[in-house]
Amino acid sequence: MNSHVAHHFDDAEQQFDSATLGMWIFLVTEVMFFGGLLAGYTVYRFQYPEAFVFGSQHLGVEIFGIETGYWLGAINTGVLLLSSLLVALSVHAAQVGNRRAIVRNLLITIVLGLVFLGIKAVEYQYKFAHHEVPGQHFKMEIPLDSGVQAGHVEIFFGYYFALTGLHAFHMVIGIVLVGMVVWQAHRGVYSAEYFTPVEIVGLYWHFVDIVWVFLFPLLYLIT
Amino acid sequence: MHAPITSPRTYLAVFVMLVVLLVLSVLATTIEHGAWNLIAGLMIAIVKATLIVLIFMNARHANATTRAYVLAGFVWLVILLVIIMTDYGTRSWPTAVGASHSLTESP
Numbered sequence: 001m002n003s004h005v006a007h008h009f010d011d012a013e014q015q016f017d018s019a020t021l022g023m024w025i026f027l028v029t030e031v032m033f034f035g036g037l038l039a040g041y042t043v044y045r046f047q048y049p050e051a052f053v054f055g056s057q058h059l060g061v062e063i064f065g066i067e068t069g070y071w072l073g074a075i076n077t078g079v080l081l082l083s084s085l086l087v088a089l090s091v092h093a094a095q096v097g098n099r100r101a102i103v104r105n106l107l108i109t110i111v112l113g114l115v116f117l118g119i120k121a122v123e124y125q126y127k128f129a130h131h132e133v134p135g136q137h138f139k140m141e142i143p144l145d146s147g148v149q150a151g152h153v154e155i156f157f158g159y160y161f162a163l164t165g166l167h168a169f170h171m172v173i174g175i176v177l178v179g180m181v182v183w184q185a186h187r188g189v190y191s192a193e194y195f196t197p198v199e200i201v202g203l204y205w206h207f208v209d210i211v212w213v214f215l216f217p218l219l220y221l222i223t
Numbered sequence: 224m225h226a227p228i229t230s231p232r233t234y235l236a237v238f239v240m241l242v243v244l245l246v247l248s249v250l251a252t253t254i255e256h257g258a259w260n261l262i263a264g265l266m267i268a269i270v271k272a273t274l275i276v277l278i279f280m281n282a283r284h285a286n287a288t289t290r291a292y293v294l295a296g297f298v299w300l301v302i303l304l305v306i307i308m309t310d311y312g313t314r315s316w317p318t319a320v321g322a323s324h325s326l327t328e329s330p
Contacts, residue, residue, distance in 0.1 A: 021289050028296035035300045039307050046311070070249065077245050085238040088229075088279045095228050206280045210272045217248055217264030223256045 004194050016196055023200040027207045030170075034211055037166065041159045041218065048152035054142065055156030056222035061126040073220035076119050077212060083112040084209045087178075087202045094185075094195035102185040102198060106178050109205070113175045120168055127157075134158040160219055167215060170208045177201045226284040237278045244271050 009015040045052045060069040086105045093101035131139035134154045142148050181201050184190065190198060244267050251263040277283045282293050 017286055017289070020285070021292065024285075024289055024292050028292055028299070031296040031300055032303070035303050038300075039303050042304055042308060043311050046308070070252070074245065074249055078242060081238060081241045081245065084241075084275060084279050085234055088234045089231055091281075092228065092231055092234070203280055206275050210275050213271045213275070214265075214268045217268055221248060221252045221260070221264050223252050223260045 012193065016199070019196045019200055020203065023203045027203065030207060034163075034166065037159070037163055038214075038218075041163065044152075044155050044159065045222075048149075048155065050146065050148050051152030052156050053222050054146065054148045055153045055160070056220060058132070058140070058153075059123075059160065059220055061123050063122075070216075070220035072119050072123055073216050076116050077216045079112050079116050079119075080209045080212050083109045083116075084206050086112070087205045091195070091198055091202050094190055094198040095192060097192035099185060099188060099190065102190065102195075103182055106182045106185065110175055110178055110182070113171055113178070117168060117171055117175075120164065124161075132157055133161065163215055163219065167208065167211055170211070174201075174205050174208050177204060226281065229278065229281065229284075233278065237274050241271055241274060 005012045005015050009018070057069075059073070060067050061072060062068070086109045090102045090105035090109070093099075093105060127133055131137050134157050138150070138154050138157070140150045140153050142150055142153065178201060181197050184197060248264055248267045251267070252260060276293060282290060285293070
């Protein structure tokens, strides 16, 4: 029989199902992890709505004189959606035993992940340079008649950096995990009978994508 | 291995739907403002997340135990958000008559 099935499982299918269940349970804890930050965000968004609108409108980065508004966030969302498609296709490739396709699709996924992080780096760099980081040097030009307080806008930016920073940290971990799976796939470790790491790393990647799917409208699209 | 294999064409179709929803969410900001913008944005995000969970993450073919945990994650998040917003949302409500004595004060 299959040598990769551990003795305490009835069969390979049960072993695979228990691995995916384990990853799902971990992802549920991650939902609560991000959920805590989102709960704080929710409280302050309803407490200081105008400040959050103001902060969201000023998330844009100026590149070559063009104000990008929410476009970098939108492009990043598209990048991650595409990467999720490629991860799903790589799982399919594993299911049919296509080693080359697993490697190719996951390598593209890593590139897309790095593109995402690169765009975030551009955004962060701009904000550091323009004193939009909460703390000692935070400075925001607010029209006097708008009723918006700088301290409240600072709270918005605090949540922006906390949420996207935690998300970026998860992206880095995801890229490392995908890299490990690519290496194993390249070495021929996987087959149509055994590809569990592809599946569960895929689940992790999709989750990180879902988090961003919520962060984009909550941070970039407040009007 | 066991569960039905989803075809690449289905994955591609879902991806196209996700991109359309992304475009919609951006368009919504040019149309809706204020509370409706938040509702529209969240509903679109929830639809996208549901598509990703059910099809990309294969939850539609998962066994009942796994599906229960998937549901549980979002149930607990809703509990967190509902109770915390009930707390903050009612902070400005006046306290009940007769309940204004502190514990250290004599009545």
